[in-house]
Amino acid sequence: MKTIIEKVEFFLNALLSGGKVGAISTSSNYVLEGVLKHVEGPLGTVVEYGPGDGVMTKKILKLLGPQGKLIVIESDSKFAKVLREINDPRLEVIEGNVEEVINRETWQTGDVDLVLSSIPFSFLAPGERDRVIQRTHAILAPHGSCIVFHQYSTLIRETLEKYFATVTVEFEPRNIFPCFILVARK
Secondary structure, three states, X not given: OOXXXXXXXXXXXXXXXXXXXXXXXXXXXXXXXXXXXXOOOOOXXXXXXXXOOOHHHHHHHHHOOOOOEEEEEXXXXXXXXXXXXXOOOOEEEEEOXXXXXXXXOOOOOOOEEEEEEOOOHXXXXXXXXXXXXXXXXXXXXXXXXXXXXXXXXXXXXXXXXXXXXXXXXXXXXXXXXXXXXXXXXX
């Protein structure tokens, strides 16, 4: 459970990020549970876009097997520093822009079991959103899923439906601010 000081630090970092951080608060336990109920194992490789301070990252590490790998991509240097402090050899922290990172990484097509994303897709231009989701679909294994959460609108739904066989949307009101969880499966 986060202390009041940690919550205030997150909020201040979000305000001072210059628009790079899409949330003013970490995801509530209700959002975390809403995402995790869709996570199916066993998980080999998981990629998380925009992990922030790692609230979801820590939950996913508990679900990974001993040989699993969690790659997190964070654009905010303060959050990347916090993530690097998580002491787990299965965690790889990459600092940078999601689109640039997923295009330069040498992941093989079909290597990733799950992609989690809480990046603010509303901050991206339509072409950027499309390229991120297209590349996400490409790196996922045939049984792979992409779960987009902590979204204040369903803006990304149409793009997900363009690439994924099924897309479901849930609404979680118990969060600051209420948000959507979108689950896309190949």
